[in-house]
Amino acid sequence: MPPRQPHTPLLPPRITHPAAQALARRHRLRWWEVLPWAAAILFYFVVPDYLGFGTELLIAVLFALSLDLALGYAGIVTLGQAAFFGTGAYTVGLLAFHGIWTEPITSLLIGALAAAVVGLLSGLVLLRTGGLTLLMLTICIMELLEQAANMAHDYTGGFDGLASLAIAPVFGVFEFNPLYLNTQFLYSLAVVLVCFLFLRTLVYSPFGQSLTGIRENLLRMHAVGSPVRRRLVICYTISAAIAGVAGGLWAQTNAYVNLSVLSLDRAATVLIVLILGGYGRLYGAFIGAVVYLTLEHFLARIYPTAWQLGLGVLLVLIALFARNGILGLGETLWRRYLQWRASP
């Protein structure tokens, strides 16, 4: 595409202006972006007893990332993300349980595809609406799928679900051993890394920028000629596919799938995780998942009621004072610090 550059040759190219440089460099990897992955590798070697928990964490991060694309970047408020998680999980589960297909990586792709189809169809139809209606419809789609899975209990095992799923070894070599969880963890880590890189590229692309525009000012986006609904549907479909991968991973690493993958509880939890970490920032998903799951792991088992009370209070405080979560608070504090440093 021939770029139109209406600048006079006498002036330095505008791209050297600090603001332009900032934009041109926004996508570059920063040093601290390697930290989460380094931490994961460290986790693998330092606390091998907790690899099951670690795998759970990785899947939660991926699930929250999928929601971040729809909610954090495009502004689609949904309480139905578990519809896609569950579609991915059940696709993988059904394929494995009924002996149709057990190769793990391709199963994930099939699960993602199934979830993407559900996302595309529901998105085409739901994203015409907004506000409470949209919220309601996302919940209804999810509940509908849950009831469908319940109805088809001959295939899906109904409330009890499908257990002891046979998953073939990764690349034919690395087995999913329920006792020796190394394969599960490293496999999940690899999948999450690939998906994250994909999402990161998407978010920094012109498409991702237009999603931010849609979230910030819908009216303005229409007025600059953006095909808003098309963008939203594409975004929602991709978000669904990623959630489907997360669900498929869940089924594979637990060798189990039941109705809980489609529940309102699961959808509400991923929303809380993302908000806690900070939405619209990709890394909020990491922080939210780590903080939430760690606290839940240690507190919820021992004091379940106190955990619920604390979580409720936390949510109220976040809604009133810290809507951008932990990362948002961090950013505010950092900015205050810079201002304090700059003042005489």
Next chain:
Amino acid sequence: MAALPAVACVAVSEIRLETRALCRHFGALVAVNDIDFKLAAGARHALIGPNGAGKTTFINLLTGALPTTRGCVLLSGKDITAKAQAERVKLGIARTFQINQLFRGLSVLENICISVAERVGAAPSMFYPAGKRTDVIEESMYLAEVLKLADVAHHRVSELPYGRQRLVELAIAIGLRPEVLLLDEPAAGVPSVESHIVLDAIEGLPEQIAVLIIEHDMDVVFRFAKRVTVMVSGAVFAEGTPKEIEANPQVRAIYLGQSGHGPHNG
């Protein structure tokens, strides 16, 4: 609503934007009443009238933000009455809003980039970083410079004073390289010390763009417009050069009749 008779929509060249018998009803309220309007290439046309005359509604009909009840809108001879807002932008109509509609959480440069990226067709691309589109960034930077925003290009729009935000609003519209530019009170809310920047920018617009500007300030109208349309109660009340309109006794009556507001008041 009973079926209203259709209006024939046939093309005429040289005229960039045209409306024929354009109407908009809100139930029993007639907001825009049977307006025939022509905007030629290179026009500098002002639309004035008392509050509630329907000027912004008219702009909304032109851009497609509101559907018409009756009549048609033609862009360079083509009937665009059925086309959605985004489509009309692609065909060459851009507007600014009376109250700023900006991406407040983003920087000035990002705001302009979003607009330029849409125009050049970069926006749907998913698999390379936006930062690699130096053409988009350079052009956006150029627009920022023209509107004296270069020093705050990296600041968040919400941090700017309202007057400078208005300039960002203008930059976004200009970034679309429209054939027809509709400005809804561009200097509204801008402190008088800064308003010359907005007006200079409007004056500096490429000659071939057809510009329609809604204004209350007659100084601006005199400085800028070659033709003026006066709108009252949804219909065209008078049309002519600024001098003709100013001398028109009925127009004076309309303005002076409105609680003593003369043409030189806001």
Next chain:
Amino acid sequence: MDFAVDLAGIVLGGLSAGSVLFVVSVGLSVTMGLMGFVNLAHGAFAMFGGYVIVLAMNSAHIDFAAALAIGFVATAALSVVLERVLYRPLYRAGELDQVLLTIGLIFIFIAGITIVVGPESQPLELPSTLGGQLNLGFMHYRTYSIFLIVIGFLIVFGIWLAFERTRIGAQIRATVDNRRMAESLGINVDRLFAITFAFGSGMAAIGGGLGVEFLGLDPQYALKYLVYFLIAVSVGGLGSVVGVYCASLLLGVLDFALKLYLPKGGTIFIYVFTILLLLWRPQGLFGRRET
């Protein structure tokens, strides 16, 4: 003849369940129509009220009618406080913040009640006048169910009358219709919302108490039936009392029939119905269309 009796049984059962659903949801419909505030915690108020009523009856041996009144007052009072402190700062906020706040409130209510009362389901002994069966001529049916249908109708009629005949009702209708216009006419919208919110929460409490027979009462109540309250309100149309009444009755009958004939996953049709309806008419059956 048998079929007619069966059908009547389903219809009456559904109508009585729907009447309970209506009494709980009417407050949500009006407050959402008034302020557009997504209050997912509405079911938690119903639960709170239900607990007050049940405890008043079981521990303090207060009779049913008085307990209902106490439940109404206690819940309305609580809601006034919460509205002032928590809800009011978020009126202009986005939907997401409102969802977060109210989900947080749900958790607080559930945990709070579990700590104070305990996780068990609470029994409710109906007054003897409402127990037993009523002779309807062509069949016998549970007196309590008939009572619920009658009460539901009286309540919707009473509220409708209040909306049409009283000044405050007119103010509410005006504000639901066009908030900005109502404000410019001098209506104190914030005060109106506080009053409506209190009344709606009180009504929810009564619904919670009346419905213990059907819906049970345990700390999970606030979450278990949340989706149904939301469906009743969206399908009926925000701000429309008649709308939420019709939607609740319809939902009640549908749910009753489906649970009877298709116990595994039959409620899928309720979601299909809701989706289709909201796609056809996003504003609900009786709601106002946003211009």
